[in-house]
Amino acid sequence: MTDKPTPEPAKTESGTSRRKFIAATAGATAAASALPIESYAQVAGSDEIKVGMIGCGGRNSGAIVQNLTANDSARLVAIADAFQDKIDGTGPRGQGLPIIQKQMEKNGSLKQVDVPESRQYAGFDAYKEVIDQVDLVCIATPPGFRPIHFEYAVQAGKNVFMEKPVCVDAHGYNRIIEAAKVADQKNLKVVVGLQRHYQNVYLEAFKKVHEEGLIGDIVSAQCWWNGSRPWIIERQPGWNEMTYQMRNWYHFVWLCGDHIAEQHIHNIDVINWFVSGDSAMGGHPISAQGMGGRAGTEPLTVGEIYDHHYVEFRFGPEHNNVVMNSQCRQIKNTWRRVAEEIHGTDGILYLAEGKITDLKGNVKWQHRLPRGEKDPNPYDVEHEMLHKHIREDIPINNAYYGAKSSFTTTLGRLATYSGQEITWDEAVKSDFSIMPEVFAFDAEAPVQPGPDGNYQLAIPGEWPLPWKA
Ligand SMILES: NC(=O)c1ccc[n+]([C@@H]2O[C@H](COP(=O)([O-])OP(=O)(O)OC[C@H]3O[C@@H](n4cnc5c(N)ncnc54)[C@H](O)[C@@H]3O)[C@@H](O)[C@H]2O)c1
Numbered sequence: 489m490t491d492k493p494t495p496e497p498a499k500t501e502s503g504t505s506r507r508k509f510i511a512a513t514a515g516a517t518a519a520a521s522a523l524p525i526e527s528y529a530q531v532a533g534s535d536e537i538k539v540g541m542i543g544c545g546g547r548n549s550g551a552i553v554q555n556l557t558a559n560d561s562a563r564l565v566a567i568a569d570a571f572q573d574k575i576d577g578t579g580p581r582g583q584g585l586p587i588i589q590k591q592m593e594k595n596g597s598l599k600q601v602d603v604p605e606s607r608q609y610a611g612f613d614a615y616k617e618v619i620d621q622v623d624l625v626c627i628a629t630p631p632g633f634r635p636i637h638f639e640y641a642v643q644a645g646k647n648v649f650m651e652k653p654v655c656v657d658a659h660g661y662n663r664i665i666e667a668a669k670v671a672d673q674k675n676l677k678v679v680v681g682l683q684r685h686y687q688n689v690y691l692e693a694f695k696k697v698h699e700e701g702l703i704g705d706i707v708s709a710q711c712w713w714n715g716s717r718p719w720i721i722e723r724q725p726g727w728n729e730m731t732y733q734m735r736n737w738y739h740f741v742w743l744c745g746d747h748i749a750e751q752h753i754h755n756i757d758v759i760n761w762f763v764s765g766d767s768a769m770g771g772h773p774i775s776a777q778g779m780g781g782r783a784g785t786e787p788l789t790v791g792e793i794y795d796h797h798y799v800e801f802r803f804g805p806e807h808n809n810v811v812m813n814s815q816c817r818q819i820k821n822t823w824r825r826v827a828e829e830i831h832g833t834d835g836i837l838y839l840a841e842g843k844i845t846d847l848k849g850n851v852k853w854q855h856r857l858p859r860g861e862k863d864p865n866p867y868d869v870e871h872e873m874l875h876k877h878i879r880e881d882i883p884i885n886n887a888y889y890g891a892k893s894s895f896t897t898t899l900g901r902l903a904t905y906s907g908q909e910i911t912w913d914e915a916v917k918s919d920f921s922i923m924p925e926v927f928a929f930d931a932e933a934p935v936q937p938g939p940d941g942n943y944q945l946a947i948p949g950e951w952p953l954p955w956k957a
Pocket of ligand 1: 542543544545546547548568569570571574581611612614615628629630631633651652653681682683734750
């Protein structure tokens with residue numbers, strides 16, 4: 489994909505666009521932080537829910553519409569992105585405010601979008617301006633930033649919808665878990681965009697496995713996200729290294745976590761969920777080993793992520809020492825499959841097909857709807873559930889399982905990059921971080937290409953584990 493060069497926003501010291509910085513939010517901030525903990529949920533009783541948007545790309549442009557549609561009393565009042573042109577919808581893979589306005593107008597609900605220029609913020613710190621003045625925030629930036637944004641939202645006492653993955657390193661994982669505990673104390677409602685948890689076929693299958701015992705005891709699991717690269721943003725003249733990496737974030741580990749995190753998380757998360765049998769807290773394997781690399785034709789000038797990973801994850805004795813084989817590949821013209829499969833002593837669950845067979849292939853259960861009926865869209869349901877839990881003041885916090893599944897993908901990446909077997913405990917305890925200390929467009933990017941313009945791939949057997957480097 490090509491895209492046009494875009495001038496960077498004029499920045500303040502904090503990285504926030506000068507043009508947008510002026511909106512006075514100090515009052516709202518002070519009011520929010522002055523609330524006693526038990527009052528944070530009182531948005532449940534008020535008529536209007538002020539919604540904020542952080543990250544104005546593809547996902548959030550849809551998520552915001554879904555969020556507003558789930559509750560007539562929700563109003564989008566403030567938005568932030570690292571780049572002004574993503575807010576305006578004129579940047580690479582343009583979406584942003586115009587798309588949201590168009591969709592809400594089509595739905596006859598344009599009045600729910602109230603974002604004058606004074607409440608649009610650009611830059612690395614723009615998220616604070618938004619969070620400070622809303623009741624609920626929808627976060628869909630590259631996942632490297634998620635722990636920072638989530639932690640800030642929780643500290644400010646705001647309800648959260650955040651996209652997966654929620655972290656790309658151990659420090660991020662630990663921050664999310666700690667912030668999740670604070671969110672519980674403050675009675676905040678948190679939904680994570682692992683939408684299979686809100687999808688009927690998965691929910692029904694979970695009951696068949698855990699309430700009706702249709703597959704017996706789980707012994708192993710297999711999952712795939714095999715397809716092709718979703719997008720590449722070409723480097724433009726005038727972009728410095730930080731700008732290129734921020735624009736082409738999918739291809740840099742500190743921002744994206746590699747595609748085992750970015751996309752394959754959905755499948756890995758399902759296996760964690762079904763093997764643990766815990767829909768609220770989730771679960772995770774205790775070790776991983778695997779292999780991966782770059783086997784396709786994508787030039788090394790694009791970025792540093794692999795194009796395939798194959799990981800053997802092992803769960804602990806409390807989960808019957810189940811083995812999960814996970815494969816993800818993004819190479820054109822190769823076998824495609826996005827699915828999860830779970831084998832038990834009495835049957836096999838094929839989630840993509842919504843069916844359970846016995847070990848000989850005879851169908852024991854098939855997800856079917858009456859003629860003419862359709863399952864609800866899980867992307868809608870997750871927002872309906874968030875608003876319902878806020879309105880009725882029912883606890884909900886997906887951050888725990890979101891963090892465990894996100895860090896499972898990190899564990900897999902560490903295994904394929906290093907070629908070593910990695911344990912969950914050592915990786916979590918290391919608290920390693922791959923995020924830069926300074927966020928600014930003129931700061932040094934965490935990785936640099938060589939003189940030939942190529943990025944260095946991790947070489948198994950040589951790549952040092954971050955806490956041993
Ligand atoms: N659940 C799903 O099915 C699903 C589908 C698509 C994307 N997603 C997730 O949503 C997230 C975003 O993906 P996308 O496809 O919308 O990407 P995108 O590139 O279209 O949008 C991300 C936006 O975040 C902005 N951004 C980057 N850093 C920022 C920062 N520090 N502060 C504020 N804004 C920042 C970018 O400029 C960009 O506009 C990813 O984590 C992705 O995995 C989930």
